[in-house]
Amino acid sequence: xxxxxxxxxxxxxxxxxxxxxxIGSVTTKNYKPFKxxxxxxxxxxxxxxxxxxxxxxxxxxTQVTFEExxxxxxxxxxxxxxxxxxxxxxxxxxxxxxxxxxxxxxxIIENMIIDKPNHVKKIANRFGSQSIIGSCTYWGNPMSNIPxxxxxxxxxxxxxxxxxxxxxxxxxxxxxxINDALRDGLCAGSxxxxxxxxxxxxxxxxxxxxxxxxxxxxxxSFRQGSSAVAVGxxxxxxxxxFLQLKGQMANxxxxxxx
Amino acid sequence: xxxxxxxxxxxxxxxxxxxxxxxxxxPDHKLINSGEQLAGCTHVIIPGVSNFGSVVNELHxxxxxxxxxxxxxxxxxxxxxxxxxxxxxxxxDESPKNYGFSWFNFQVKSLVNFNNKQLFHTGWNSVESVKNxxxxxxxxxxxxxxxxxxxxxxxxxxxxxxxxRFSDYEVVxxxxxSNILGVQFHPExxxxxxxxxxxxxxxxx
Amino acid sequence: xxxxxxxxxxxxxxxxxxxxxxxxKEGICSVCGNLEKKLRVSWESRxxxxxxxxxxxxxLNKDYDCVIPFSGGKDSTFSLYFVVxxxxxxxxxxxxxxxxxxxxxxxxxxxxxxxxxxxxxxFTPNWKLVKKLMLISLRDKGDFCWxxxxxxxxxxxxxxxxxxxxxxxxxxxxxxxxxxxxxEEFHNIxxxxxxxxxxxxxxxxxxxxxxxGEFSMRDLKPFSFPPKxxxxxxxxxxxxxxxxxxxxxxxxxxxxxSTLGWEGDQVEGVPxxxxxxxxxxxMQGMRDYLKYxxxxxxxxxxxxxxxxxxxxxxxxxxxxxxxxxxxxxxxxINLFLEMLDLNENELExxxxxxxxxxxxxxxxxxxxxxxxxxxxxTSKLLLK
Numbered sequence: 001x002x003x004x005x006x007x008x009x010x011x012x013x014x015x016x017x018x019x020x021x022x023i024g025s026v027t028t029k030n031y032k033p034f035k036x037x038x039x040x041x042x043x044x045x046x047x048x049x050x051x052x053x054x055x056x057x058x059x060x061x062t063q064v065t066f067e068e069x070x071x072x073x074x075x076x077x078x079x080x081x082x083x084x085x086x087x088x089x090x091x092x093x094x095x096x097x098x099x100x101x102x103x104x105x106x107x108i109i110e111n112m113i114i115d116k117p118n119h120v121k122k123i124a125n126r127f128g129s130q131s132i133i134g135s136c137t138y139w140g141n142p143m144s145n146i147p148x149x150x151x152x153x154x155x156x157x158x159x160x161x162x163x164x165x166x167x168x169x170x171x172x173x174x175x176x177x178i179n180d181a182l183r184d185g186l187c188a189g190s191x192x193x194x195x196x197x198x199x200x201x202x203x204x205x206x207x208x209x210x211x212x213x214x215x216x217x218x219x220x221s222f223r224q225g226s227s228a229v230a231v232g233x234x235x236x237x238x239x240x241x242f243l244q245l246k247g248q249m250a251n252x253x254x255x256x257x258x
Numbered sequence: 259x260x261x262x263x264x265x266x267x268x269x270x271x272x273x274x275x276x277x278x279x280x281x282x283x284x285p286d287h288k289l290i291n292s293g294e295q296l297a298g299c300t301h302v303i304i305p306g307v308s309n310f311g312s313v314v315n316e317l318h319x320x321x322x323x324x325x326x327x328x329x330x331x332x333x334x335x336x337x338x339x340x341x342x343x344x345x346x347x348x349x350x351d352e353s354p355k356n357y358g359f360s361w362f363n364f365q366v367k368s369l370v371n372f373n374n375k376q377l378f379h380t381g382w383n384s385v386e387s388v389k390n391x392x393x394x395x396x397x398x399x400x401x402x403x404x405x406x407x408x409x410x411x412x413x414x415x416x417x418x419x420x421x422x423r424f425s426d427y428e429v430v431x432x433x434x435x436s437n438i439l440g441v442q443f444h445p446e447x448x449x450x451x452x453x454x455x456x457x458x459x460x461x462x463x
Numbered sequence: 464x465x466x467x468x469x470x471x472x473x474x475x476x477x478x479x480x481x482x483x484x485x486x487x488k489e490g491i492c493s494v495c496g497n498l499e500k501k502l503r504v505s506w507e508s509r510x511x512x513x514x515x516x517x518x519x520x521x522x523l524n525k526d527y528d529c530v531i532p533f534s535g536g537k538d539s540t541f542s543l544y545f546v547v548x549x550x551x552x553x554x555x556x557x558x559x560x561x562x563x564x565x566x567x568x569x570x571x572x573x574x575x576x577x578x579x580x581x582x583x584x585x586f587t588p589n590w591k592l593v594k595k596l597m598l599i600s601l602r603d604k605g606d607f608c609w610x611x612x613x614x615x616x617x618x619x620x621x622x623x624x625x626x627x628x629x630x631x632x633x634x635x636x637x638x639x640x641x642x643x644x645x646x647e648e649f650h651n652i653x654x655x656x657x658x659x660x661x662x663x664x665x666x667x668x669x670x671x672x673x674x675x676g677e678f679s680m681r682d683l684k685p686f687s688f689p690p691k692x693x694x695x696x697x698x699x700x701x702x703x704x705x706x707x708x709x710x711x712x713x714x715x716x717x718x719x720x721s722t723l724g725w726e727g728d729q730v731e732g733v734p735x736x737x738x739x740x741x742x743x744x745x746m747q748g749m750r751d752y753l754k755y756x757x758x759x760x761x762x763x764x765x766x767x768x769x770x771x772x773x774x775x776x777x778x779x780x781x782x783x784x785x786x787x788x789x790x791x792x793x794x795x796i797n798l799f800l801e802m803l804d805l806n807e808n809e810l811e812x813x814x815x816x817x818x819x820x821x822x823x824x825x826x827x828x829x830x831x832x833x834x835x836x837x838x839x840x841t842s843k844l845l846l847k
Contacts, residue, residue: 003423004381005400019676025669037603038669046666049658051449053382081279083402083447103275105404105447128309130378130404174378203375214820227381239604239663239757240819247485247493251470257382257400258485 005257007053007228008218008245009207010235012040014072014088015061023064023072027233029185031137031150033060037236044076050242053257055080056230058108059088066095073102085133093119093126100127108177110135111154113164117171124172133175133207134168136161140180140191155181161194162201169202177207177230185233187213190221199225215248222254261460264288264299266326266342268316272305272446276339279446283457293325301460302326302334305446306341310366310407311353313341327359329437336438337459340405343433343440347414352407361438364413369406369427377425379403385420385431385443392418395458397432399451401443408442464821466759466790475768476781480758480819498772506709513707517550520629520700527582528552529630532619535564535572537739538634540725541715542704546632547579555628559618559685560587561611563745566839567728578723586618588685592678596686598803599673604663605757605817607803608750609670613686616661620653620701621685624693629700635712636705652701657688712739712769730762731793731831734784737766745840748793748831755790756814759822763789790827794834802844 015026015033025040026033037043040057047055057076059069066089073086086099087108096107096119112120113134123132139146142158156164161178168176178198180191190211198206205227212218212234221229235242249256263280267273267289280287280303288295296302304326306313317323329336338346345358350366358366369377380403387397388411397420409430411421419433422442431442439459445452469478472492477484485493521528531546531554533539546552556576564572576583593610600609619631633652637660658666665673667687671680680687716739719725727738731748741747741762755761763785770776776784800806811826818824834840 003425004379004383007381017672017676020671022672024672036672036675038665038672042666042668045654046658046662046664046669048449049655050664077275078278081275081446081449081453083404083444101274103272103278128307128406129376130380130406174380205380216820235664237603237816238819239606239817241482241659241664243659244482244819247482248479250485251479 004227005053005255006222006226006249008242008256009054009056009085009228009230010043010047010052011056011058011209011230011232012043012076013232014040014057014059014064014069016064023061023068026060027185027236028060029233030147031060031153031155031179031181031184034185034233035236040072041075041079045079047242048080048082052082052242054083054085054105054228056108057084057086057088062089064089066090070098070102073099073104077103087133087135092116093122096123097126100131106131106133106175108133108135109173110137113168113171114154117167120171120173128174129172130174132173133177134171134173135177135179136164136168137179137181138164138194140182140194146181150181158194162197165198165202169204173204175205175207175227176202177209179209179230180211183211186211187233189213189217190229192220192224195221195224195226215245215252218245219249219252219254222249261301262288262299263301263303263460264290264296265303265305266290266317266322268305268313272307272339272444275444275446276303276305279453279456280460282453283460290322291320293321296325296329296334299334301462302329302336303459304336304338304342304345306339306343306345307404309352310341310344310350310358311356313345314353314356314358317345327361330359330361331436334437335459335462338438338440339446340442340444343442344407344409346438346440347409350407362414362416362435364409366407366409369408369425369429371425376406378406379408379422379424379429380405382448383422383424383431383443385422387420389416389418390420392434394462395434395439395455397434399448399455401431401441401445401448401451401455403431403443404447405442465823465825469759469822472768475771476778476785477764477768478758478760478822480822481760494768495772504709506707509707513550516700517552517630520698521552522629525627525629527555527626527628529554529632530619530623530628531556531581531632532615533558533572533583534615534743535568535575536741536743537712537716537719537725540571540575540719540723542632542634543575543579543581544719544723545704545708547581552630554581554632555622555626556581556583557619557622558583558585559611559614560585561608561614561744562587562590562593563611563844564743565728565745566836567726568743571725574724575719584622586614586685588614589682592682594803595674595677596670598805599670600663600665601803602813603665603673605753605814606663606750607746607753609663609665610686611744612661612663613657613667613688616652616657617667617686617688620689620694620699623699623701624689624697627697629698631699631701633701633703634705635710636703652703653694654688654691713775729835731795731834732788732791733762733766734788740766745795745844746799748795748834749799752791752793752796753814753817755827756824757817757822758819759824760785761789791829791831792827793831794837795840796830798837798841798844 017024083105085106207228208221208226209230344366347364390397411428416433417435421428422431473490596610597607601607667683728742751762767781
C-alpha cells in the first residue's frame with residue numbers, strides 16, 4: 001500500500017435545518033450536531049474545485065429519511081468527479097444497491113455489521129469488497145464509560161474496538177474507518193493509540209476519523225500508517241484550503257497527491 | 259468537436275458517472291444498448307467496474323459482444339475503462355470461464371501478497387510513461403484506481419503504454435494500440451487529470 | 464515557530480505558511496517556479512490568441528463588447544486603459560462597492576472614467592447585511608472580507624448575463640503570486656476560481672446556513688455566483704488580461720499615472736515606494752494585520768517577494784523592509800472594532816483559532832501611524 005497516495009477525505013454530515021426547512025451540512029462535537037456550515041451540494045462543489053481526494057457523505061440525522069439521503073446523494077454526485085462514499089442509516093443490501101446505482105463508489109456501514117451481517121457479505125459478493133467501508137465509532141477513553149446518549153447510537157467502548165475490527169474484516173469489507181466520538185470536533189488530534197491498535201490487527205487500509213485540528217495531526221496519523229484521514233470540522237472554520245494543506249504536507253515528506 | 263460518442267450502457271452504475279464526465283465536453287452522447295446504435299458513433303466508451311465476468315456476460319446478453327469485438331482496427335476509436343479495458347484480453351483469473359475480445363494476447367491476473375491474500379489497488383496512484391509517442395494522449399499523471407485484477411507489464415507489447423507501481427507489481431495502467439485506448443483507472447473519478455484524459459480521447463482523430 | 468524559524472523561499476522569502484506554497488530541493492518555492500515558466504512564454508503569440516478570441520466573441524449588435532470589473536486600483540485601471548486604447552473595445556465598466564472605498568480612489572475613479580469615456584455601473588449591497596457577513600466571516604475564517612470577495616467575483620457575471628455581454632476581462636492573473644493555477648493552463652475566471660480562491664470555502668448557499676436563516680437567498684443574491692447553465696447559455700467567456708499580456712506592475716503604474724492622472728496613496732503597513740498597491744480599501748491595514756497574525760507574513764513580504772523575483776530588489780534590502788514595516792498593529796484597529804461592535808479580547812479569541820501552524824501568531828507590539836484620510840473613514844463608517 002505504500003505506493004498509493006495518502007488521502008484526505010472531507011466529511012459532509014447531513015442534518016435537517018428546521019428554520020430553513022432544508023437539509024444542511026453540520027459539524028459535530030462528541031458526535032452531536034454542533035453548527036450548520038452550509039449546503040451539501042455547495043460544499044461538494046467547493047471540495048471538487050479544491051481537489052479533495054475523495055468525499056464522504058454521512059447522514060447523521062435519524063429524522064432524515066433514506067429517500068432524502070438518495071436525493072442528496074444524487075445532487076452531490078452530479079457536482080464531483082472523484083470517488084464518493086455514502087453512509088448513515090444504510091440498513092439493508094437493497095438500500096446499498098440503490099446507493100450504488102447512483103454512481104457511488106463505496107457504502108459506509110456500521111450497524112449493519114451487527115444487525116445484518118449476511119447483508120454485508122452479500123454486498124461484498126455482488127459489488128466487491130472494495131465497495132464497503134466498515135465504520136466503527138468508539139468512545140476513545142478506555143477508563144470512562146460511554147455517555148448514555150452515544151451508547152444508544154451504537155458507539156462501542158474502546159476495549160471492544162479490536163473485536164469489532166476483526167468482525168468487519170471477516171465480513172469482507174475493503175476498508176475500515178475508525179471514529180473516536182470523544183475526540184470528535186475537538187480539533188486536538190486523532191486517537192493514535194486506537195490507530196496503532198487497528199493497524200496491528202488488520203491488513204485492511206484504515207481511514208482515521210475524528211479529532212483533526214491542524215496539519216501536524218494529519219501528518220502524525222499518516223506517519224503511524226493510516227491510509228486516509230476523514231475530516232469534518234477542520235475545513236469549516238479555518239482559512240486553509242485543500243491546496244494549502246497539501247502543500248504543507250508535501251513539505252513534510254508525506255506522499256500526498258498534488 | 260465532430261465527435262459522436264457512444265457509451266456502452268452497463269448495469270454497474272459506472273455508466274452514469276462516465277456520462278457526466280463526458281457531458282463536460284459534449285452535451286450530447288448516446289447510451290449504447292444494442293449493436294445498431296454503434297453505427298453513428300465515431301468514438302465508443304466501454305465502462306466497467308472490476309468484474310470481468312459480469313461485463314462479458316452482460317455484453318453477450320445485450321448482443322453487444324460481437325458488434326464491439328468487430329470494431330478492432332476499424333475507424334472508430336474505442337476506450338475501455340477498468341474492466342472495460344480488461345475484457346480486451348483473452349481471459350481473467352477472476353472468471354476463467356469467460357472470454358474477452360482477445361484483441362490482445364494478455365491474461366488478466368490476480369493481485370496478491372506474499373501470503374497469496376487478495377490485494378486491492380484502491381486509491382490514487384501515479385502513472386509513469388513507458389512508451390509514449392503521441393503528444394495528444396499523455397501517459398502520465400495521478401489517477402484513481404479500484405481493482406484487484408490486473409494486466410502485467412510483461413504480458414503484451416503495446417504500441418504505447420504507461421504503468422503504475424503497486425505493492426510489488428508493475429500494473430499496466432494505460433495503453434494505446436491501433437484504434438484502442440485502455441485505462442485501468444477511472445478517469446471519471448480522477449478529477450482534472452481524468453477529465454483531461456477523457457477530453458484527449460474525445461479529440462483523438 | 465517564530466518568524467525566524469519558518470522555512471522561507473531562498474529567492475523571494477515567502478514563508479511556508481503562504482497559500483499553496485511548496486519548496487523544491489534547493490529551497491525555491493513553487494510560486495517562483497511558476498514565474499520561471501512565464502519567462503518562456505511567447506507573449507507575441509499570446510497576443511495573437513487574444514485578438515483572435517475577441518474577434519470571435521465580439522458582436523456589434525450587442526450593447527457592449529465586454530464587462531470590465533473595476534475598482535479604480537492599479538490593475539483594473541490598467542486593464543480598462545488597455546481595453547479602450549489598445550483593443551479598442553466598448554466596455555461596460557462595473558464596480559461592486561464593498562463599502563470601504565477611500566477618498567483618493569474615488570477621485571481616481573472619477574478621473575479615469577472621464578478621461579477614457581466609458582459607461583459605468585456600480586452596486587452597493589445592504590450595509591446591515593454586510594456588517595453581519597463581516598462578523599461571521601471573521602469568526603469562521605479569520606477573514607472579514609467574504610462579502611467583498613464574493614461580490615466582486617459574482618457581480619460582473621450577473622451583469623454580463625443580464626445585459627447579454629459575451630466577454631468579461633479582468634486584470635492580473637493569480638499565477639503572478641499563487642499556485643492555484645499554473646501559467647501554462649490559461650485559466651479562466653469563473654465558478655472554479657470563486658470556489659477555489661474567492662469564497663473562503665463558503666458559497667452564498669452555504670452562508671445562508673451560517674446566518675441561521677436570518678437572511679434569505681434573495682438577500683444573498685449579490686454574493687451568489689450565477690448557475691453555470693446561464694453562463695453557457697449566453698456564451699460568456701471570462702479571463703484575466705494577464706493570461707495574454709506580460710504583466711509589469713511598475714511600468715503599468717507609470718502609464719496610468721502619466722496618461723490618466725491616476726495617483727497613489729499611503730497604505731497602513733506598506734513601505735513608501737509602493738504607493739500603488741492596494742490603495743482602494745479603508746480596511747486594507749486590518750486585512751493585512753489579520754493575515755500577519757494568521758500566517759506570519761503580510762503585505763510587505765508580498766511586495767518584496769514580487770520585487771525579489773523580478774530582481775528589482777536585493778535580498779538584504781528585502782529583509783530590511785520586512786523587518787521595518789511588517790507586523791504592526793494598524794491605527795484603524797479601533798475603528799474596525801467599533802464598527803463591528805467588538806472588543807479586542809473578542810478579536811483575540813477569534814484570531815487564536817485561525818493561526819496556521821507552525822507559526823506562533825504572537826501579538827505585535829508596534830502600532831502604525833494614523834492614515835491621512837482617517838477622519839473621512841470614521842465619518843463614512845460610523846453613522847453618528
